[in-house]
Amino acid sequence: xxxxxxxxxxxxxxxxxxxxxxxxxxxxxxMGLPGSKNACExxxxxxxxxxxxxxxxxxxxxxxxxxEGREVVTVEGLAAGSPGxxxxxxxxxxxxxxxxxxxxxxxxxxxxxxxxxxxxxPAPADAEIREALAGNxxxxxxxxxxxxxxxxxxxxxxxx
Amino acid sequence: xxxxxxxxxxDALAAKAQRPGARPxxxxxxxxxEINFGVDRPDALLDLSGIPALxxxxxxxxxxxxxxxxxxxxxxxxxxxxxxxxxxxxxTVGSPQIRNRGTVGxxxxxxxxxxxxxxxxxxxxAVIEAESAARGxxxxxxxxxxxxxxxxxxxxxxxxxxxxxxxxxxxxxxxxIGTRNAMVIAVxxxxxxxxxxxxxxxxxxxxxxxxxxxxxxAETFLSRELDWDGRRPLGDAAVRxxxxxxxxxxxxxxxxxxxxxxRRHALAVMARRTLxxxxxxxxxxxxxxxxx
Numbered sequence: 477x478x479x480x481x482x483x484x485x486x487x488x489x490x491x492x493x494x495x496x497x498x499x500x501x502x503x504x505x506x507m508g509l510p511g512s513k514n515a516c517e518x519x520x521x522x523x524x525x526x527x528x529x530x531x532x533x534x535x536x537x538x539x540x541x542x543x544e545g546r547e548v549v550t551v552e553g554l555a556a557g558s559p560g561x562x563x564x565x566x567x568x569x570x571x572x573x574x575x576x577x578x579x580x581x582x583x584x585x586x587x588x589x590x591x592x593x594x595x596x597x598p599a600p601a602d603a604e605i606r607e608a609l610a611g612n613x614x615x616x617x618x619x620x621x622x623x624x625x626x627x628x629x630x631x632x633x634x635x636x
Numbered sequence: 637x638x639x640x641x642x643x644x645x646x647d648a649l650a651a652k653a654q655r656p657g658a659r660p661x662x663x664x665x666x667x668x669x670e671i672n673f674g675v676d677r678p679d680a681l682l683d684l685s686g687i688p689a690l691x692x693x694x695x696x697x698x699x700x701x702x703x704x705x706x707x708x709x710x711x712x713x714x715x716x717x718x719x720x721x722x723x724x725x726x727x728t729v730g731s732p733q734i735r736n737r738g739t740v741g742x743x744x745x746x747x748x749x750x751x752x753x754x755x756x757x758x759x760x761x762a763v764i765e766a767e768s769a770a771r772g773x774x775x776x777x778x779x780x781x782x783x784x785x786x787x788x789x790x791x792x793x794x795x796x797x798x799x800x801x802x803x804x805x806x807x808x809x810x811x812x813i814g815t816r817n818a819m820v821i822a823v824x825x826x827x828x829x830x831x832x833x834x835x836x837x838x839x840x841x842x843x844x845x846x847x848x849x850x851x852x853x854a855e856t857f858l859s860r861e862l863d864w865d866g867r868r869p870l871g872d873a874a875v876r877x878x879x880x881x882x883x884x885x886x887x888x889x890x891x892x893x894x895x896x897x898x899r900r901h902a903l904a905v906m907a908r909r910t911l912x913x914x915x916x917x918x919x920x921x922x923x924x925x926x927x928x
Contacts, residue, residue, distance in 0.1 A: 495637040496677070496681065498668060498672060517673065518669040518673070519665055519730065534665075534733045534737070536668065536672060537663070537664045537665050537669065537734075538737070539664055539668060539683065544686070545686075589732070610818030610819070611731020611818060
């Protein structure tokens with residue numbers, strides 16, 4: 477089937493989509509956007525977190541057909557313009573600065589989820605950060621640096 | 637596999653009548669897991685997420701009618717004050733991403749004995765509004781809705797339109813056992829609702845029997861035992877007896893999440909705790925723990 481979906485601001489028509497396919501598969505395999513990661517395929521790990529109509533969701537649990545006519549923003553879409561660190565979103569820059577990346581696999585999902593948190597709550601308490609990121613697993617267990625990154629992004633946002 | 641996207645509720649009912657084997661999908665948090673893992677290959681997916689009316693709630697006859705497509709996240713923020721027990725249960729569902737997508741309608745459709753929404757729906761005497769193109773609306777009391785492990789009372793041509801429940805008239809609490817605070821399928825869970833106007837207690841047990849169920853003897857005992865008007869403190873013996881009756885209402889199995897014995901023990905503990913919290917609230921005439 478064909479799925480019409482706006483991804484990172486660009487209206488796309490994607491053909492030959494299998495009816496049981498996930499939005500994650502559509503993004504990665506058919507659109508060449510591998511930022512959202514495929515790990516658990518059951519919503520446990522948060523590595524595939526994307527915005528769907530402005531709400532963070534696990535792309536692995538959205539049927540591709542459910543994205544018809546909707547807007548998706550992936551981790552790639554958070555960085556405006558051409559690649560390069562200067563173009564990165566402040567949350568992405570904070571993850572780099574804080575060293576909140578070990579193997580990097582969980583990073584895209586954590587960045588999208590953190591981005592949403594800071595949009596809704598610019599100055600979250602630690603408990604709020606932990607709650608917001610409760611559905612994102614880091615199997616390197618690098619959580620302290622991840623929390624540092626979110627705190628840093630919030631601090632930088634407050635001072636700019 | 638076909639992918640059906642009915643634009644309206646009437647179209648959805650027509651599609652379900654024509655294709656009874658079509659699998660309804662709303663947030664996808666259950667259905668997509670089964671498809672991703674090859675557990676389920678329905679001959680059609682019936683996507684209900686494009687029907688705006690399902691994502692609405694309103695008031696009618698003093699009760700709340702909550703559309704099957706209202707996600708947990710909105711239930712917490714928009715209805716947390718009126719349905720505190722269900723909101724507490726909703727906060728324990730999955731993670732923020734899952735709560736943004738998952739719905740009570742989907743929970744009812746899946747009818748898992750461990751579904752988090754079920755105990756508070758039982759404690760609050762919810763009624764499920766089912767509908768088919770052929771026979772129209774059928775109101776199913778939640779107590780009659782769960783018919784077996786992952787089985788419910790829906791007929792093949794029916795869809796869940798909404799659930800109905802009264803706004804809380806007294807304290808409500810939900811308690812759940814799991815290995816961590818997020819992404820946990822209940823080892824067991826318990827919901828309690830006090831209905832002071834009717835001098836009645838509602839309960840719901842989760843994940844400790846083939847279906848979610850009420851602890852009816854415990855309800856009867858406590859309804860009589862509580863000093864509704866005088867609001868005297870509860871005696872230890874009554875609290876303990878309530879816990880025992882809740883425990884004895886369960887028939888849990890041993891599985892990967894816990895043993896039957898542990899579940900029975902934990903249910904008694906949760907029953908005593910939620911009762912203590914609820915009765916303290918009633919005595920203080922506080923509105924319950926309704927943080928949202």
